[in-house]
Amino acid sequence: MRILIVQENLALGDVWANHLRRMGAEVELVSAMDEAVSCILKSSFDVIVLDLVLKTGSALSIADVAHLCQPEANLIFVTDTTFFSDGSIFAHVANVRAMLQIATPPEDLAAIVHHYAQDASRARVGVNSQAVG
Numbered sequence: 001m002r003i004l005i006v007q008e009n010l011a012l013g014d015v016w017a018n019h020l021r022r023m024g025a026e027v028e029l030v031s032a033m034d035e036a037v038s039c040i041l042k043s044s045f046d047v048i049v050l051d052l053v054l055k056t057g058s059a060l061s062i063a064d065v066a067h068l069c070q071p072e073a074n075l076i077f078v079t080d081t082t083f084f085s086d087g088s089i090f091a092h093v094a095n096v097r098a099m100l101q102i103a104t105p106p107e108d109l110a111a112i113v114h115h116y117a118q119d120a121s122r123a124r125v126g127v128n129s130q131a132v133g
Contacts, residue, residue, distance in 0.1 A: 006035075073095060
């Protein structure tokens, strides 16, 4: 299970990453849009955890790149704002699966990420086995 975390607060991102690593995930943690896009272009991810409000760059642009390059990757947005609290984010980003408050306990965030990573892994295995058969 491969996870990309895009979080400017690296200390917080590291807490999330450590919880996910204990669950067996390979995690890349980046803090800026250019790093995130570079990772998406170089590696595949089952889940991308993305802070909705970045000071440098646009989370929605990162989501667009992810959708174009890795449409099977599940996006989970985290935020400390009420922006998109009406659920409209699901109408704007095709592969978003959840919107969580940044204060979500790390073990809860890790469980949600793990759930969607397993779904993505199963889907990828299904696609690969169909191509072989």
